[in-house]
Amino acid sequence: MTGAARVVHGGSRSDVLAAMAINEMWRLLRHPLHLLGAALWSLAIAKNAWDGPRPAFSDLTEPMTLFWGVPVFFAANLVASAARRAGAEEMLGVLPRGRAERTGALGLAAFGPFLVGVAAQALLSFLYVATGNQLERFPTVAELACGPLNLLGAGLLGVAMARWAPWPGASVLSMVVLVSFNLVVNTTGAGYGDGVGPFYLLGFYADFAVWGPAPSLAAAGFNPGSTGWHAVYLFGLCLGAGALAILADSSRRLLWSAVGFVSVLVVVLAGIWQLP
Amino acid sequence: MSVVVEGLTKAYGRSSHALNGLSFTAGVGVNGLLGPNGAGKTTLIRLLATVLTPDGGTMRLLGRDPATERSAIRRRLGYLPQEPGYHRGFTVFEFVDYVAILKEMADRRARHDEVRRVIDAVGLTDVSGKKIRALSGGMRRRVGIAQALLGEPELVLLDEPTAGLDPEERLRFRELISRIGENRTVILSTHQIEDVAALCARVVVLKDGRSAFEGTPEELRALAKGHTWLGEKKGGLLSWRTGEGVFRSIGVPPEGARLVEPTVEDAYLLLLGEAALVAAG
Numbered sequence: 001m002t003g004a005a006r007v008v009h010g011g012s013r014s015d016v017l018a019a020m021a022i023n024e025m026w027r028l029l030r031h032p033l034h035l036l037g038a039a040l041w042s043l044a045i046a047k048n049a050w051d052g053p054r055p056a057f058s059d060l061t062e063p064m065t066l067f068w069g070v071p072v073f074f075a076a077n078l079v080a081s082a083a084r085r086a087g088a089e090e091m092l093g094v095l096p097r098g099r100a101e102r103t104g105a106l107g108l109a110a111f112g113p114f115l116v117g118v119a120a121q122a123l124l125s126f127l128y129v130a131t132g133n134q135l136e137r138f139p140t141v142a143e144l145a146c147g148p149l150n151l152l153g154a155g156l157l158g159v160a161m162a163r164w165a166p167w168p169g170a171s172v173l174s175m176v177v178l179v180s181f182n183l184v185v186n187t188t189g190a191g192y193g194d195g196v197g198p199f200y201l202l203g204f205y206a207d208f209a210v211w212g213p214a215p216s217l218a219a220a221g222f223n224p225g226s227t228g229w230h231a232v233y234l235f236g237l238c239l240g241a242g243a244l245a246i247l248a249d250s251s252r253r254l255l256w257s258a259v260g261f262v263s264v265l266v267v268v269l270a271g272i273w274q275l276p
Numbered sequence: 277m278s279v280v281v282e283g284l285t286k287a288y289g290r291s292s293h294a295l296n297g298l299s300f301t302a303g304v305g306v307n308g309l310l311g312p313n314g315a316g317k318t319t320l321i322r323l324l325a326t327v328l329t330p331d332g333g334t335m336r337l338l339g340r341d342p343a344t345e346r347s348a349i350r351r352r353l354g355y356l357p358q359e360p361g362y363h364r365g366f367t368v369f370e371f372v373d374y375v376a377i378l379k380e381m382a383d384r385r386a387r388h389d390e391v392r393r394v395i396d397a398v399g400l401t402d403v404s405g406k407k408i409r410a411l412s413g414g415m416r417r418r419v420g421i422a423q424a425l426l427g428e429p430e431l432v433l434l435d436e437p438t439a440g441l442d443p444e445e446r447l448r449f450r451e452l453i454s455r456i457g458e459n460r461t462v463i464l465s466t467h468q469i470e471d472v473a474a475l476c477a478r479v480v481v482l483k484d485g486r487s488a489f490e491g492t493p494e495e496l497r498a499l500a501k502g503h504t505w506l507g508e509k510k511g512g513l514l515s516w517r518t519g520e521g522v523f524r525s526i527g528v529p530p531e532g533a534r535l536v537e538p539t540v541e542d543a544y545l546l547l548l549g550e551a552a553l554v555a556a557g
Contacts, residue, residue, distance in 0.1 A: 015382035023377055027365075087361025091420070094325050095378040096351050102378070 110155025
């Protein structure tokens with residue numbers, strides 16, 4: 001066996017998947033849209049986070065979903081669909097690691113923005129401490145987790161859309177649907193201040209500062225619901241998006257359908273239990 | 277023999293048979309696949325690449341049955357399709373490295389050495405950091421050959437690798453393909469008869485989904501011996517005016533015709549017969 005052939009046959013399945021995932025993660029992280037998302041989030045933070053205790057709290061928990069999450073969705077969608085759009089699927093399709101493994105690697109790559117998001121929150125927390133920026137209160141772990149979870153979910157959903165809806169405009173349409181859903185659930189039954197309703201936490205863009213010690217909302221009897229179960233709800237959505245993405249190409253349909261079923265259970269139960 | 281094909285059939289829909297009982301073999305060296313449009317060359321290449329599965333017949337690739345050992349074959353295969361696509365944002369190195377990972381080269385250092393080796397083999401070292409979209413058509417084809425050479429495959433399938441290239445690039449490709457074929461089986465699908473004549477140890481001519489000829493280019497050329505002549509007027513099956521102002525004809529020569537040494541192209545056109553007339557418009 002030649003040296004080159006030894007190289008080919010040398011990698012275990014997990015080693016190869018890890019190498020694929022790292023490669024795809026790097027592609028996603030350096031994608032211009034991901035970089036734009038991180039920049040937009042940074043600008044939003046820089047503009048608001050030192051404007052008082054309420055904005056300081058809000059900016060540590062909320063803006064990641066909109067400013068960073070939406071670009072991550074599109075970046076992941078473009079990275080996942082790059083081979084198809086380039087007409088490279090036939091050339092890549094005969095390689096030992098085929099499309100199913102590539103989709104799996106892309107799903108793992110979505111943890112890249114998640115980890116960067118966690119690091120960004122940690123850095124921001126450090127900056128608050130270093131600059132003496134007082135928060136309304138320090139967010140709970142669940143509240144802090146929601147931003148990065150939304151980044152993860154955005155990445156996984158972007159990959160899923162690339163596999164299931166590979167048509168021009170499908171990703172834009174799906175984002176319009178998601179934003180519309182968020183607006184509807186945020187405001188349905190709104191009878192309190194700040195335009196929030198009892199189904200607020202069914203959305204992904206939850207400003208937890210809304211139900212801080214705001215006298216008007218408390219006086220109106222607004223009960224926000226459980227931020228802990230909201231984090232579990234978001235995790236369930238991520239699991240579902242990941243299962244959906246992999247189901248498109250995997251031969252293990254039963255396994256990934258089962259994972260999808262579990263995710264639906266998590267979403268439904270946590271979705272109900274998070275509500276007031 | 278690296279490739280043994282017997283009675284291969286492949287149809288698209290009910291009425292279109294791309295391959296109609298094709299049989300041939302191919303061994304180490306450059307093996308040419310010639311044929312007019314619609315003869316089944318690309319379909320055959322795609323079947324050999326395990327992109328498609330046949331409707332009938334048998335194939336043995338590198339001693340294995342693709343129906344049951346597809347992964348094992350794919351690990352020893354290199355494939356350049358007729359229209360390769362490349363991710364927009366990739367540089368040459370990045371794309372070949374990406375393919376190398378998909379060819380299960382997990383160790384980064386060894387993989388990068390292999391990527392540099394194949395990029396050097398196709399003469400693209402100086403542009404390995406350039407975006408593929410910024411390269412010429414010929415250079416992009418060489419990127420495609422580079423990825424096909426990763427891991428030293430034993431079987432390399434090239435579908436029309438020189439189509440659309442200028443003469444200088446085609447000459448470079450001939451040299452490259454000739455080197456590739458020194459110790460592995462290369463199957464080269466092409467319209468370019470001169471490439472076949474210059475490169476191939478064996479050639480298969482496809483016609484209507486079957487093998488119309490299998491042998492060396494010299495044996496193919498010999499088919500037209502005594503059937504090629506020059507004259508003042510058109511004649512035979514096919515005729516065209518040469519640069520010297522006389523007509524070169526192939527077919528059944530008339531009495532007293534000035535017979536000339538045939539070329540591989542003459543024999544190919546003679547073999548295709550009616551199909552050649554249609555192709556000649």
